Amino acid sequence: MSANPKSLAAYDAERVRRDFPILAREVHGKPLVFLDSAASSQRPASVIEAVDAYERLHHANVHRGVHQLSQEATAMFEQARERVRRFVNAASTREVIFTRGTTESINLVAQSYARPRLKPGDEILLTALEHHANIVPWQLVAGQTGAKVRAVPMDARGVVSVDDVASHLNDRTRIVAFAQVSNALGTVLPVREITRLAHARGAVVLIDGAQAVPHQAVDLAELDCDFYAFSAHKMYGPTGIGVLVGRESLLEAMPPWQGGGDMILTVSFEKTTFNELPFKFEAGTPNISGAIGLGAAIDYIDSLGIDNIHAHEQRLLQVATEKLRRVPGLTIIGTAPDKAAVISFTLDGIHPHDLGTILDAEGVAVRTGHHCAMPVMEFFNVPATARASFACYSRESDIDALVRALGKAREVFS
Amino acid sequence: MDLNDLYREVILDHNKSPRLFGRLEPADSAADGHNPLCGDRLHVTVRLEGDRVSDLRFDGKGCAISVASASLMCEAVKGKSRADIAHLFDEIHTVLTHHDAPVPEDLGKLAALSGVREFPVRVKCASLCWHTLNAALDHSASTVKTE
Numbered sequence: 346m347s348a349n350p351k352s353l354a355a356y357d358a359e360r361v362r363r364d365f366p367i368l369a370r371e372v373h374g375k376p377l378v379f380l381d382s383a384a385s386s387q388r389p390a391s392v393i394e395a396v397d398a399y400e401r402l403h404h405a406n407v408h409r410g411v412h413q414l415s416q417e418a419t420a421m422f423e424q425a426r427e428r429v430r431r432f433v434n435a436a437s438t439r440e441v442i443f444t445r446g447t448t449e450s451i452n453l454v455a456q457s458y459a460r461p462r463l464k465p466g467d468e469i470l471l472t473a474l475e476h477h478a479n480i481v482p483w484q485l486v487a488g489q490t491g492a493k494v495r496a497v498p499m500d501a502r503g504v505v506s507v508d509d510v511a512s513h514l515n516d517r518t519r520i521v522a523f524a525q526v527s528n529a530l531g532t533v534l535p536v537r538e539i540t541r542l543a544h545a546r547g548a549v550v551l552i553d554g555a556q557a558v559p560h561q562a563v564d565l566a567e568l569d570c571d572f573y574a575f576s577a578h579k580m581y582g583p584t585g586i587g588v589l590v591g592r593e594s595l596l597e598a599m600p601p602w603q604g605g606g607d608m609i610l611t612v613s614f615e616k617t618t619f620n621e622l623p624f625k626f627e628a629g630t631p632n633i634s635g636a637i638g639l640g641a642a643i644d645y646i647d648s649l650g651i652d653n654i655h656a657h658e659q660r661l662l663q664v665a666t667e668k669l670r671r672v673p674g675l676t677i678i679g680t681a682p683d684k685a686a687v688i689s690f691t692l693d694g695i696h697p698h699d700l701g702t703i704l705d706a707e708g709v710a711v712r713t714g715h716h717c718a719m720p721v722m723e724f725f726n727v728p729a730t731a732r733a734s735f736a737c738y739s740r741e742s743d744i745d746a747l748v749r750a751l752g753k754a755r756e757v758f759s
Numbered sequence: 760m761d762l763n764d765l766y767r768e769v770i771l772d773h774n775k776s777p778r779l780f781g782r783l784e785p786a787d788s789a790a791d792g793h794n795p796l797c798g799d800r801l802h803v804t805v806r807l808e809g810d811r812v813s814d815l816r817f818d819g820k821g822c823a824i825s826v827a828s829a830s831l832m833c834e835a836v837k838g839k840s841r842a843d844i845a846h847l848f849d850e851i852h853t854v855l856t857h858h859d860a861p862v863p864e865d866l867g868k869l870a871a872l873s874g875v876r877e878f879p880v881r882v883k884c885a886s887l888c889w890h891t892l893n894a895a896l897d898h899s900a901s902t903v904k905t906e
Contacts, residue, residue: 373760695823696797696821696822696823697797697822698797698799698822698824698881698884699766699822699823699824702762702765702878702880702881703762703766706760706762713797714796714797714798715795715798722798728797728798728799728800728820728821729797729798757762757766757771758766758771758823
């Protein structure tokens with residue numbers, strides 16, 4: 346994962362910023378300081394242009410027509426799938442299913458894989474730091490099947506230990522689902538170890554990779570999980586498109602999740618034969634421009650080098666942590682030794698919502714609230730936090746602007 | 760957009776030292792309010808004498824706007840009739856949600872909340888306490904939500 350020092354030295358955040366048109370705008374008369382990329386990252390011009398070019402020149406429905414445009418659209422859509430496959434090192438494009446995003450990917454697994462298999466008393470094991478998208482689909486399927494949802498606890502730093510995972514696994518554990526990186530705390534989970542332990546117990550593993558894929562190299566052949574879910578819009582791509590990568594043998598055995606066009610081979614009123622993978626899980630006309638945008642986003646990440654992005658963000662994390670620790674009354678929530686470039690924090694005497702408004706007036710965009718992780722807020726006994734998150738285009742002066750704006754907030758509430 | 764218009768002295772003061780904070784026991788009615796967006800939670804207890812709210816308290820956790828609004832509301836409605844409270848609610852609601860609405864003279868200190876309308880995402884913070892009070896007056900047992 347370590348970047349070669351030469352390329353790190355060459356990493357020029359100012360040059361990267363010029364690739365993102367939105368970063369040039371002002372907010373409330375101040376230069377935009379965008380520190381909310383964990384909620385949704387901005388798009389580089391190359392992604393915007395790839396989508397635009399598709400809409401202007403190539404659009405038609407995919408997998409259907411014999412005419413030229415349909416062939417072009419199909420080729421571009423399928424090239425995007427191959428780009429995704431290569432990016433996460435999936436075994437085959439048959440394992441790469443386009444969805445609306447991480448949430449839909451997890452729901453697909455819950456309903457198509459888990460629901461027909463779970464029996465009363467079976468267990469679905471999650472962790473305490475999951476996003477609602479990796480809690481609620483499992484609660485729904487538990488309600489439908491009589492299975493139980495359990496959560497591995499975390500410690501005061503927001504760390505989930507491998508030992509605690511081991512002690513929560515048992516012969517009834519059928520599915521273990523967890524984030525690779527916590528969106529609310531930034532904690533990086535020991536995903537390889539957890540996957541190995543779960544497999545040793547015969548459980549199937551789903552990893553929510555939404556916060557991991559934009560920030561570190563992901564090699565699914567090495568991770569060896571059964572399902573991996575992520576979203577394009579957190580990795581410089583469009584909204585409304587995401588991916589589920591699944592083990593082919595499992596996907597083959599799963600019934601389709603939704604019915605419609607594109608997912609069938611033949612239909613009569615007596616019997617329908619389903620299409621092969623991955624189309625079996627892609628009912629209806631897909632988000633073609635979204636997939637093409639995702640492909641362009643992957644090209645963009647490749648052009649910077651994911652290891653270089655990782656190293657850049659880790660350096661920012663370190664600088665930001667040091668500078669924020671010096672802000673009087675500031676508490677960082679989530680202090681795991683292995684973290685992604687996400688810092689959740691509270692400021693004494695100032696509610697995060699007030700903080701968000703004051704920072705916004707200074708042009709600084711952070712997320713405030715429960716980050717779709719209410720159990721995490723509950724654990725740390727806070728109603729909400731403010732969260733600054735970094736991306737390839739973040740720079741050290743963004744951190745200084747944040748610290749200045751926090752000073753302003755303290756002034757208002759002095 | 761002027762922060763000073765949102766965080767006026769009166770708001771900051773009522774946030775720091777909320778008036779009528781706590782719970783009445785016994786109370787004639789109570790209700791919970793919850794704003795899931797920011798995690799604000801309020802609890803309002805009221806005592807009634809005929810048609811009047813003879814006393815009330817609020818407690819809970821929230822942002823400065825929601826705490827100050829609740830504190831100002833409690834001061835404003837204590838001793839008032841249901842009809843007067845309904846009138847006040849209509850006035851404050853109009854002031855919070857209409858950019859150009861004039862601020863009625865009889866709002867008194869509640870007028871300090873008029874700056875909130877320049878910050879549309881914060882309007883729910885200011886109105887949570889009013890919805891909670893209404894729920895208490897309607898004897899609604901369920902938690903009211905702003906979402």
